[in-house]
Amino acid sequence: MNEHLEQHLILASGSPRRKELLENLKVPFNVMITNVDETISEGTGPEKAVQQLARKKAVHIAGSFPDSFIVAADTVVVLDGDILGKPKDEQEAIRTLGRLSGRTHHVYTGVSIIKGKKERIFHTATEVTFYDLSGEEIQKYAETGEPLDKAGSYGIQGLGSLFVKEIKGDYYSVVGLPVARLLRELREIGFTI
Ligand SMILES: Cc1cn([C@H]2C[C@H](O)[C@@H](COP(=O)(O)OP(=O)(O)OP(=O)(O)O)O2)c(=O)[nH]c1=O
Secondary structure (H helix, E strand, O other): OOHHHHOOEEEEOOOHHHHHHHHHHOOOOEEEOOOOOOOOOOOOOHHHHHHHHHHHHHHHHHOOOOOOEEEEEEEEEEEOOEEEOOOOOHHHHHHHHHHHOOOEEEEEEEEEEEEOOEEEEEEEEEEEEEOOOOHHHHHHHHHOOHHHHOHHHOOOOOHHHHHEEEEEOOHHHHHOOOHHHHHHHHHHOOOOO
């Protein structure tokens, strides 16, 4: 019997990118959308913040599925110590992109895995450097709508790729899910893959 049929994987995320990336594992899974409050309390560092939020999303689903492996993640961009989440509108996206222009920032992704009483939690940090961006470039990009549902107001996998001069770390972590690390952590918690 296919052992994958005996273990149930759930992605607790509404992000289409996370779903696509998890498909690379080539195991069946279900997607469940979580709706948790993503406010980060004052003074919380990005490493802790992304882990806490990822765990909150996983816990939200885990109670109802104690026999399943629940995976959830959270991604933020950090510049000059400021945590930049998803912009609330086009104007905020334009301001954020102006700040990221010509600079190096960090993308933190936290991942939580819960299986009954067992848990794994980790985060990754990736360094991304942008080319200088003109006001016109930023304006045009913001008008595409691509920044709106993305931390730091850009998508490295989309038109935002045209801004990236250098990246140090896991590309997939910037997109929202460090899949290679996740695979290894899933094995550690007893998922056969
Ligand atoms: C920096 C960056 C972020 N992002 C995305 C990944 C995440 O979907 C999003 C950050 O918001 P998150 O709150 O981490 O995730 P989400 O609200 O989209 O989905 P869910 O909470 O249901 O899992 O930004 C990209 O797609 N590309 C990028 O280059």
